[in-house]
Amino acid sequence: MSAGHDHHPAAGGDQRLLGGALALILAFMAGEVVVGLAAGSLALLSDAAHMLTDAASLILALIAMRLAVRPPRGGYTYGLRRAEILSAQANGMALLVLAVALAVEAIRHLVSPPPVAGTPVLVTALVGIVVNLAATLLISRANRDNLNIRGAFAHILTDLYAFVATAAAGLVIILAGYRRADGVATLVVAALMVRAGVGLLRASGRILLEAAPAGIDPAQVGTRLARVPGVAEVHDLHVWQIGSDSPALSAHVLVAPGGDCHDTRRALERLLHDAYGIEHTTLQVDHKGDGLLQIGQDRPPH
The missing domain is CATH 1.20.1510.10 (Cation efflux protein transmembrane domain)
Structure with a gap:
């Protein structure tokens, strides 16, 4: 994260x-x-x-x-x-x-x-x-x-x-x-x-209404993020504005097996900053195929 x-x-x-x-x-x-x-x-x-x-x-x-x-x-x-x-x-x-x-x-x-x-x-x-x-x-x-x-x-x-x-x-x-x-x-x-x-x-x-900032196409952003070397998949992508001059982004990124999650995250942050001026980012980065923590309801005792 x-x-x-x-x-x-x-x-x-x-x-x-x-x-x-x-x-x-x-x-x-x-x-x-x-x-x-x-x-x-x-x-x-x-x-x-x-x-x-x-x-x-x-x-x-x-x-x-x-x-x-x-x-x-x-x-x-x-x-x-x-x-x-x-x-x-x-x-x-x-x-x-x-x-x-x-x-x-x-x-x-x-x-x-x-x-x-x-x-x-x-x-x-x-x-x-x-x-x-x-x-x-x-x-x-x-x-x-x-x-x-x-x-x-x-x-x-x-x-x-x-x-x-x-x-x-x-x-x-x-x-x-x-x-x-x-x-x-x-x-x-x-x-x-x-x-x-x-x-x-x-x-x-x-x-x-937390729409994407004018001039930023979320679909295009997702496509560019997915093309970064080492990235296998990008989903749950959200782009919004906290204020008029502070765009923010969150996403779940899956990295190819054997890839470096930290290097990939830094590359994604550089892309978002340089191409879109987005500095406030929250990226959840995991290896593809890793088991993710699931929160569910406890089964009732028998």
Whole structure:
């Protein structure tokens, strides 16, 4: 039996990068709400709502990163590594709920458009583009193998596209006086939020259901393991993820009679590490034909 365990570097650098992005987003979001209310722009308010979900995702990511580095204790043999997955689920569901609410309000504004001041909308959206570019640059330097960091990056990038749509709406209102452009921009933001939310739910759901990591085909892995010299058979193969950046594998391997079980195990672990990035492995290695320990029910006394 062998077990290789992955060791994660300190996440202090990533936490500082996320903290910087969070500060930028919160400061701008507060100003955007004020301008959106004053200008009567639903697009600006929807952008602010989206930024609120961005801030929530960053906060959840920071909390989850702190929980994930705690050592295993009690019944949590993997520690709290999946805290990030639970927060990603919550973040994805919040995005979908907010997108539906914004879409309903946008449709109302399309049917009966209220007066909208185009200049404040345009100026605020342009500033929002700059702020989101800065936040995106910060998060792009963090470890995006982490599902929460990847989700936060996608959210802020989505916000960047949303601000471009809002700026276009403000420009249309100024040049053509078409007030429904504000509602159209809001629908664009809602659609982007749905896309991001569905993506987060799908990715985190795969981990919770212990599906094989994306890009790893268990059948292919089993075939490659079986081709390692000395291996006679591979079965009971399972590939899953403990967290978004920690794939794991377990298998029962039978070695040809006369083969070295320890050398074979080390060769298998090297293959899994080099070809698939799997460091957490549990391999039960036996010689083919050896009697295996069987646990059965005791016969009742006669």
